[in-house]
Amino acid sequence: MEANAFDAGMSRLKKRFVQTHYERHDRLEDLAVTLQQPNPPASAAQEVESILHKIAGTAGSVGFKELGEAAQQVEVFIRDHAASNQAAIVKVLDAFLDVSLEFCDPIEKLMPQSAGDGFSAMAGTTH
Amino acid sequence: MRILAVDDDPFILELLKEIIGHIGDHTLETAESGPEALAMMREANRFDCVLLDFQMPVMNGVEVCRALRTLDGYDQTPVVMLTAMSEKRYIDAAFLAGATDYINKPFEISDLRVRLGVIGSLVDARRDNGMTFSATPSGHRTSTDNAPLALHKPFEIRDIDGVVDVVALENYVSKLSRSRLFGSSVFAISIRRIEQLFMQVTPFDFQCMIVDVAEALSDTLGERNFIAAYAGSGSFVCVVEGAKIYNYPEFTDSLNLAIQRLEMHSSDGTRLRLRVSTGQASRIMWQSGTTALDLLSHAVNSAEQEAVRAEKQLDDFWYAGATA
Structure with a gap:
């Protein structure tokens, strides 16, 4: 009974993560465009790093280990090269967005169609 | 909790x-x-x-x-x-x-x-x-508890740069090893004639003496990236960045000089003359948690053996001088 409650709680969190990830992915797409402009604001790279940091810290705990590892690699790269290599940052961010898209697509198929249904389908989803 | x-x-x-x-x-x-x-x-x-x-x-x-x-x-x-x-x-x-x-x-x-x-x-x-912290005359803090102080027992030292408690140091070494961060090495220093010193002074004086050695150790390691902890029995274990890049004899001489300059005394005014020895350094490699902690034990054992060897050499020297 207790294990069931835990599984249900984790599944709920997994669903929350997926919903948030769609928003984060869209924001990273916008920031990738910003970073390709001449003289982008420093805050753009900082925001990318912050979003990736959050993905890196949580994805693995809800079953999306590869997504989290990819986010961490790009986050560390940006932290180490933020001031010096804008073009490389855009490149690695694009690479991450490709990885992220692969996660978004199958996740989307499993998303509940309305607020009250379909959640049990998420319970066993891991990547 | x-x-x-x-x-x-x-x-x-x-x-x-x-x-x-x-x-x-x-x-x-x-x-x-x-x-x-x-x-x-x-x-x-x-x-x-x-x-x-x-x-x-x-x-x-x-x-x-x-x-x-x-x-x-x-x-x-x-x-x-x-x-x-x-x-x-x-x-x-x-x-x-x-x-x-x-x-x-x-x-x-x-x-x-x-x-x-x-x-x-x-x-x-x-x-x-019932662990609490007490201030030492040198302005640092050391942990005390209800149990009588035993020579082998580590205690905590606070407010000295680079010095942490031994539990944290064990976790630090385990973390470096598990994360495959292999740029550091471990060595220990050991106070010579520690049993004699332990018997000679009160428990609190002994703790103050150890805190003073911690301060000298921290000053001597200076700007080098290091983390050290008191491991009990008059030994400190130290993790430094880099592998065997130290000139350990020179480091030991500098540390002993720093200790002498502190002019340590017990609370009854008796001058405390102490010297330390340095053991062999080992590089942190990938090891399971337990084996990583063995590195700390090996470092301490090596320093304690060196302390005994150095004292014996000194005794032999005096004996040879007396019989010449």
Whole structure:
């Protein structure tokens, strides 16, 4: 009974993560465009790093280990090269967005169609 | 345990509530920033353990850790960094700020369960022993408890740069080894004739003497990246960046000179003359947690053997001189 409650709680969190990830992915797409402009604001790279940091810290705990590892690699790269290599940052961010898209697509198929249904389908989803 | 988790990501806090509620007899409160956490801790001494994110706006985890160590009732509360920051410089900064352990996100539930179990045992032991801190004449602090001081027993030393408690140092070495961060080496120093010194002075004088040696060690290691802890029996174990780049005889001479300059005395005015020996250094390689900790034991054993050898050599020298 207790294990069931835990599984249900984790599944709920997994669903929350997926919903948030769609928003984060869209924001990273916008920031990738910003970073390709001449003289982008420093805050753009900082925001990318912050979003990736959050993905890196949580994805693995809800079953999306590869997504989290990819986010961490790009986050560390940006932290180490933020001031010096804008073009490389855009490149690695694009690479991450490709990885992220692969996660978004199958996740989307499993998303509940309305607020009250379909959640049990998420319970066993891991990547 | 009563646990406070501090993270600017509400999702992590929710995840922790779910997991910690499942893995043991713990209660969890949460804060989304360092200032909020410090305000909660100032209200009452009600947390047994603090889980701290590293990267947060306003105050990062290291700043929060340093600040909470100054709050009444939190000088010995275990602080576990729970962070996605995996580079060595962050690990070093966390332990130097007073963190007890370092767990990388994303965390495994089983790992969190084990670490919290260990922290729980530490909290119970400190509470049972009535551990508190006393100021030394040199302006530092050292831990004391209800049990009589035994020579082999490590105690905590506070307010000296680079010096942490031995539990934190063990966790630090395990963390470097598990994370395959192999740039560091471990060595120990040992005070010669330590049994004689231990018998010669009061327990508190002995602790003050050890604190003075810690200060000399910290000054001698100076600007080098290092973390050291008192391991008991007059030995300190040190982790330094780099592998065998030290000129250890020269380091030992400098440390002994720094100790002499402190002109240590016991509280009855007796001059304490002591010297240290340095053991062999070993490089941190990938090892299981237990084997990584064996490195610390080997370092201490090597320093203690060197201390005995050096004293015997001195005795032989005097004996040879007397019979010549």
